[in-house]
Amino acid sequence: MTSWTEHAIFWHVYPLGFLGAEPVLEPGRETTHRLRSLVDWLDHAVELGTSGLLLGPIFAARSHGYDTVDHFTIDPRLGDRADFDLLIDEAHARGLRIVLDGVFNHVGRDHPAFRRAVDAGPGAPEGDLFHLTWKQPGEPPGYRTFEGHEGLVALNHDDDRVVALVTDVMRHWLAAGADGWRLDAAYAVPAQFWARVLPTVRADFPEAYVVGELIHGDYAGFVTASGVDAVTQYELWKAIWSSLNDRNLYELDHALGRHGAMLDTFVPQTFVGNHDVTRLATRLTDPRHVSHALVVLFTVAGTPSVYYGDEVGLTGLKEERLGGDDAIRPAFPDTPADLPPAGLPVLDVHRELIALRRRHPWLHLARTRTLELANELLAYESTGTSGSASTGAAGRLVVVLNLADGAAEVTAQVTQVVAGSAEVHDGRVRVPGHGWVVLE
Structure with a gap:
């Protein structure tokens, strides 16, 4: 585990959506320098209290960014290498780390490389980079995909050249200034x-810092076998919103x-929202409990992240259809001053926590x-050590x-x-209905 991540709190941004990029990269399209517009939002990330940016895919791709066509080139819909260098410099000048999204399963x-392998036919050297199945002469091969998506061609992770490519x-x-990687679909790649x-x-x-995307399974076992620093804590994410909805x-x-x-x-890398799930403000059936979810995120162990827009209470439903992610990956306004004022109370809670x-x-x-x-009441203590274990x-x-309509009392x-609101008297803490509090 790297030392700086002990203090890391990320603002998670999906750049292609955030910056309003075209849904599809058309061949021969000139570079659009959108990425440098993200610099105008760095102070917002600092004022929010975060210390790093967790960026979605920024490399050349055909559509949503997870269909990479060149890992060494910035997506022309976002800009070029000079725009990336500017973003790195401006972020680091503000003390913000940058973690990139690595799409290495497919x-x-x-x-x-895939086009050349298909065009060259059976026996082509580049064919071993993928899982190709040749059928009749003159017919294109079948190939292993990512979760059935024909546009996403799975890499052959047993091939030494794939190891070399990803390395x-x-x-x-990292040499260009990035501070870490999120490994997309790490669960689909052998540890x-x-x-x-x-x-x-x-x-x-x-x-x-290297964090793998894991949804189900043996988190600790994967970390041990793979050597990553962390994985995404989907189990806690689900429990937070589900327990609040069900009381x-x-x-x-x-x-x-x-x-x-x-x-x-x-x-674990913790979150209550990201680019792949329905937004928290939509997921929760009672808007009074948005703050409760945030309280858990920021008072338990983990390396937390805030998905852009959640800090101002944006809504968005993820749907299992073509374009079903669009609602949770919207374009943002030009400047923070243009954010909807209705979201300021949620922003204040984020900043407080x-x-x-x-x-x-x-x-x-x-x-x-x-x-x-109880069903509608949970009181817990979080304990730890400031500084080294021996001297802190x-x-x-x-x-x-x-979560109840009436006030609740606990002994503490x-x-x-x-943070939050409560009456404290003689070792008794009284929290109002649908309220929360953090005490010391």
Whole structure:
């Protein structure tokens, strides 16, 4: 685990959508310098309290960015290498790290290596980069895809040249100033592949943060076998919104127990929204509980991220159809001043809780313990150590979530409210209906 990630909080941006890029890259289209417009939003990320940008795909692709055709070239719909260099320089000048999205399970069907392999026919050297099945003479081959999408051609991760390609791409952009990688669809790639790639990458870039996209399965086992720093914590994401909707905080309590066990191996990358899921404000059936989800995100262990637009309460439904991601990947206005004013209360809650987390950096590795639990009530304490384990001071916060219509009371040894609202008297904490509080 890299040292800087102990303090990392990411603002997650899907650039092609955020910057209003065309849905499809037409051949021969001139470069559009949209990427430099993201510089105008860096101060927004700083004022939000985040310390890094988790960027969606920015490399040349045919459509949504996950159908890469050139890993070494910035997508012309976003700009060119000079625009990337400017973004890196401006972000680093503000103390913001940049983590890139690496699409290494598959490539787009227009990738030159795939086209050459198909055109050359059986026995072509580049054919081994993929899983091709040749049928009748003169017919194009069948090929392994990513989850049935014909436009996404799966790479052959047993081939040494694929290992070399991914290693070279990761090293190239780290040398250009990137600070880490999100490995898209890491769950679809053998863990042993990453174990071959990452030691070479880390030899020159030991501080690079590498997080794999995992949805289901043995998170800790994958981290151990692959060598990544972390994986995406979808289990906690699901438990947060589901328990709030069902008013069944036993589900969240169970998930927090499993979450804590992961800390013996790694620190998960945590979130309540990203580019692949229905937005939090749409997912939750009671808008009063948006803040409750954020409280959990920022008071338990992990490396948290905020998906752009969630900080101002944007809505968006993901649908399983062509273009079904468009609603959750919208274009943003030209400047932060143009954000909808109706979202300011949600923005204030984000800023309050992110500031709280930055004042208590030990939360990155915090252990949680349940104090009181009912269907509509959860009180837990998060504890950790500030500084080194041997010399640092102990930290402790108490969190109370109330989903009921009426006020709730819990017993807790606390002295002051540090976020949210509650009455504290003689070791009793009274939280209003649908309220929450963080105390120490």
